Amino acid sequence: MSWSGPGDGGSGRRGYHHGNLREALIDAALALIAAKGPAGFTVAEAARLAGVSPAAPYRHFRDAEALLAEVAVRGYDLFAERLAKAWNGGRPIPVRAFEDLGRAYLAFARDQPAYYAAMFDSHLAMETHPELQAAGDRAFAVLREAADQVAATVPKGRRPPSLMMALHIWSMAHGIASLFVREGPGRRKLPMAAEELLEAGVLLYLQSLGLAGGE
């Protein structure tokens, strides 16, 4: 990792060569997306933010979309990490951990709006960016695994399809995040905390499967 060498504080220039431009461009893209949405990000301005000429980014990314896709991939990786941490292998109790997972979903949308927007609002085609597809799958796999484990606590006869469970929770969490959590002009007012809304939804959902919410 030559870019973390001495003399470069992470954002400064060393001279003619930037030393860490790739990372600096990704940081700049995140800042721009956070400030103006994915549509507000431009290569030219990212270069400006990084203190570099408008042509420089093309040494590191094929085009604007490639840079955006890289941001989204990193976002999915961080997302997966946060979700996995919250789920914590289903400890101490699967149902409780499942609720923590939901909270972590909303927390990510709240705390990482730029990543979230790059992942879900940038309309990047999964087909043309296989790494993106893979990263997205890794994140969903955490949800899927959690649903598996929660479903396994139900007697075999009335056990719900865990894939469906995962999709339901994902959809509700994503809907709440889109409508009520994410900052920006389009955000709707909510007469309660988004986390409460999701938690109540997950609880009711699990109840319908015969799963108690408490200890």
Add this chain to the structure above:
Amino acid sequence: MSWSGPGDGGSGRRGYHHGNLREALIDAALALIAAKGPAGFTVAEAARLAGVSPAAPYRHFRDAEALLAEVAVRGYDLFAERLAKAWNGGRPIPVRAFEDLGRAYLAFARDQPAYYAAMFDSHLAMETHPELQAAGDRAFAVLREAADQVAATVPKGRRPPSLMMALHIWSMAHGIASLFVREGPGRRKLPMAAEELLEAGVLLYLQSLGLAGGE
């Protein structure tokens, strides 16, 4: 409604005056949004589509955002109409009608992608567009009313807050629509019909409230 006068088929020009430019611009905006997303819509291209000079739209809309907001308002109105029709006053059975409502939600996202995008993706500030806020509220009111009525079938003691019910259903439907229904590069694959996923989700949700899904 002078714009529906004789000699104008709805898209043709009559001469120096267009005769129906306001409507034509809205149609053009819808076509552009459908083709390229809300970010792909421009005043200049809408004018071109309507067969008019780039300055003409400014006789009818203060600026680009005003045109987009008008599209969103009409979208909400149509949305409310479709939802109300599906709900049908809760007939024949509230729970069944509630499921129809959910299906209508997804159908709208599927059949009217341009309206849906203008409503939910264009990041228009509700605060600066009161008509938009009002139209959005009218649409949500349908959902709210339906939830009220469904909740009323539960014995008073264990009756859930209908506002919360409405928000849960809205969130799940919106999440499914965003992730799996809406066309475009960002759409995810789903191993079942989106309608089935939502229906199962609504059904489970209602079960947890002690409401049977059948007759």
Add this chain to the structure above:
DNA sequence: TGTACATCAGTGAACGCGCGTTCACTGATGTAC
């Protein structure tokens, strides 16, 4: 019925802007010997 006139909805040219991307180039880096 005819005419003067106000109003309205268009025109088209122009402005300043910022973008994505390419190109020939050049300064810095690091490696082979």
Add this chain to the structure above:
DNA sequence: TGTACATCAGTGAACGCGCGTTCACTGATGTAC
């Protein structure tokens, strides 16, 4: 340890583009009398 050289990561100027919006204007419409 020193030097020639290949490679790499930048520069900066330029291209063509399309946009939003404004402006003075003009042709069409409709109304008062």
